[in-house]
Structures are given as structure tokens and as C-alpha cells.
Amino acid sequence: MKTIVKVILPVLAFTLASAAAVSTNEAKIKESKKTVLIQGYIQNPSAQNCDPVDEVDCVTTASTQACMTIEAIPKRVFDKDESNACNVSLYRVEN
Template sequence: MKTKFIQLFMLPIAAFTLASAAAVSTNSEEEKTSASTMTAYIHNPTVLDCQSVSVECRVGNGPTCLYENQWQAFDKESENSCSILLERVE
């Protein structure tokens, strides 16, 4: 009797588990691709200066992240260095 009871509920439990795992992985994929505004830094007026700006970019090597279509934006590597490449979020 116990064996039939266990076999009867194993398929729905397995289906629920797989559906839950798929829902969680789909949600995290959407978060990766969604646009978000971040604080980036441009070299203004010289390469040694890091002026903070707001851009819709992320860390990566894709299409260049530009501020006002002319300044390349970077993330800070240290307090005095802004050289981490950012990519534009499309």
C-alpha cells in the first residue's frame, strides 16, 4: 500500500520540481539582460581625472559604452583609476 502511495505522488512532485527550477533560471536570465543605470566614470578633462556620470551599461567587452555619444565610460578599478571597460546595454 505504501509503495502505491509513493508511486502515485512521485510524478507530480517531479514535475513541480522541474517547473520550479525552470522558473528560477528564466527569471535570473531576464535580470542579466535588463537595462540598468549605473555610475560610470569618464576621463574629463584628462586621462588622470575620473568624473562620475550615469549610464545604461554593464561590465563587459561588447559595444562601447558612451556617455552623451562622445565620452567612453569606464568603471573604477581603484580610487584613482577608472579603466574597467563597460559595454552598452541594448
């Protein structure tokens, strides 16, 4: 009986620790993929003259689709650079 406890108890502890580590890692991955709403701008009519749009769920990391406004005629949304011109491309968040 004592031998079984000496063998099973460490195995059980290792199993629980492994399960906790995996679930913690998955939570960190999900947290890192969350997006933050950012202020976007449209060029009106040039990159030096920017009009703000409502906060958009877009990122600066390149993806396949450009960030667009939600209007009848969508317009491309940009972020501002160091010179305060709206010419930094924004992209839609891909889930």
C-alpha cells in the same frame, strides 16, 4: 482503483516538482542578468582628470559596443581604477 492511485500519484508529484524546479531556475537566470546603474566618468582631458557623468547602464564585462554618454557629441565613459584614474573601459549592456 488503488493501483491507479499508487501509480498516478507519484507521477503527478514528480511532474509538479519538475515544473517548479524549471521555473525557479529561469527566475534565477533572469535575476542574474539584471544590471545596476553605476557611476561613470569621462576623461577631461586625460585619464588622471575625471569628470563624473550621470549614472550609466554599463558593465565592465567586454562586449562589442563601448559605453558612451547621451549627448549631441557622445563621449566614451570609463570607470575608475585603484589609482583613481578613469581608464577602466565600460561597455553597453547587450540584451
